[in-house]
Amino acid sequence: MPAPRPDSTLRRARSSVIVLFVLMGLTTGSWAARIPGVRHQLTVTDAQWGLANLGSTAGSLISLTLVTTLIVRTGPRRLALVGGPLLLINAPLLAGSHSTPALVAGLFTQGIATGLLATPMNAQAVEVERRYGRRIMSSFHACFSLGQLAGGVIGTFAARADVSPSLQLACSGAVLAVVLLLTRRGLPRDTAPLAPLAPFAPPTPHAAVAPDPLSPAPLPPTGTARTVNPPELSARARRITPQLLLLAAVALLSSINEGAASQWSAQYTAGALGAGAAAGAVTYTCFTIAMTISRSTGDRLVNRLGQRRFIRLSEAFVAIGFAVALLVGTPVAAFVGFAVLGLGSGCIVPGVMSLAGNQPGIPTGRGVSVVAFGQWPAMLLGPPLIGVIAGLVGLRFALMILVGAAVCIVVLAGWIRQPAAGDRILAVSR
Template identity: 30%
Template sequence: MEQSIDRRRCAMKLHVFTHLRPSFSPARLAVTVVFFINGFVFSNWVPRIPAIQQHLGLNTGMLGLALWGIAIGALLSQSLAGWLVTRLSSRMVMRVASLLYCMALPLPALAMDLPTLMLALFALGLTNGLLDVAMNAQGVVVEQGEGHPVFSSFHAAFSGGGLLGAVCGGLLASFGVAPLFHFCLVAVVTMSAALGAARWLLPGRTDIKRGRGRAIFRPSGLLLLLGFMAFCALLGEGTVADWSAVYLQGTLHSSAGLAAGGFAAFSLMMALGRLVGDHLMGVWGPTVLARWVIWRTSRRQRRLRLSRPLATRDFSPVLL
């Protein structure tokens, strides 16, 4: 009698656990893979920035000018990507952009001078911007189909790809592997993964085509606030990605392998925060969670600026 009761209790616990555990559909897995690929590809570029700089004989100012190519390309393509997604579909744009993005990775290693490097980075940023918009649009469609918050897990996969890519890039750099061979190897592997994930993507909604286009010209105050918050977050991420390896290797004289540790540590902490994001979204909701994050970040920012010497205060947003 007692054994039968125990079996029933175990069966009930197993049923409850299975019911509470979120489903992992093929579409969700495919989007997760593409997010991972995006982070993995970009983070393999990060630890090789000092090698490209030394190979072309660029000083800090010239390198900073070349890195503008990524930002300009991403800015232009993200403005175009929304139009493409509404008229084609996030699935189609995502399929094409993921392949083009992987193919663009070896281009910086083929650069011969500053103008060609800037063009190569422009192509990398252009394809990255297209993929960013398309995969986030596809993530919204998948989350609506899942019926519970999963969007933060996609960005956790991006950060996980950034962590693994930085580690792999650092290891290959420490072994003296040429950037061109390194980038071509990554491109082949990630293109294969992107092709495998493409078949499971969802067609996306069609009702978004009827939306009004005035919002892009007359954004509301709330939209401007959210945009400013995203700008601040991406400013810190972009600074770490573009300059952490250069600073660690050029100023602190660390090895090429250890220079990748800055972006790897940053990606690790982002991944940990994003892994709990979906759970907190389900418990608190987006408004309360956003207010709490802003409040905690502002408090930590204030404490950090007061505790650091004056010479290092300008780097406090990056350290956060």
């Protein structure tokens, strides 16, 4: 039975959550494009820049740790409406840094703001997806990717026009702030029912009047739900279940592959294959475009195949395609291989976030925050690990780690439990 057509309130909620994803993507993309200019005005070395970025790492870790608790107490909507403005306010201040302490402080604040926004906006997306009655999570992440691309393009043109990084980020931040102000009321409210075990099952036609899609859902028919008292709910809400740990492991492995591809794709083609900087840039572009396409179109396949089967087939595709590309070892094979990696990996983290937000008895925000925290070490582990192994056996063979990670995901995904029909825990959720 097809899902009912969403009404205007639900479409407005989806648009409002999309604004959060675009806001984060465009701001981070703009910052990444202006990093060379900021480094030039500070005249810092590679080592100093690397040490300064530990500020962002520390901020993210502190923020993610706090969010795992705060998201249940205050709700994802409130946190997102703190993290988003903080990111916009901090961006031009960070870009205008004229001393190393100011840079470190700005990067630390950026890490805090990113953590306050990333997990809550994913929890909000899970809530909207649940109300839609079909998988749409990847489309939100596609908007983030498009925002990153747009931010990079804007930053490139601004740099060529000799616009200062701080002025560019202040102007784009002002526009995004106005858009956020106009759309904030559409964000799903923080009080909602806990995730049903079958969030995408057809609704039961026992209500005479269609409820507000952003208000708590009506009670299901007798025999399909059970209630829990507050102490039981509190204990279950705090619990980190084996299924959440499994989902966090899948997200970690997929993010390691994404991070390694972002850091090493261009260097592999340009350096290891000796094809030059232009070919290296093409390789990275193939990866990013493929990932954006995957996230823009993947929801249809997920709805058809189911989340678990989709994850296993996608990562099998990555393992085989990327391994063949590395074995062939030509620039064209690299273009194709990293495109395969982008296509196969693009929808994994969004899908895992969706599953985490729909765990029985676990508040949406809590499930998403646990997976986000488990995913966090990926950028720390992936690129450096590839670099160390590349120093021993060469980059081409070091990248085989990405194949191994894909195979591990195929195996782990076999234990993923998809929500089963007919059971629901009713309570207030964050």
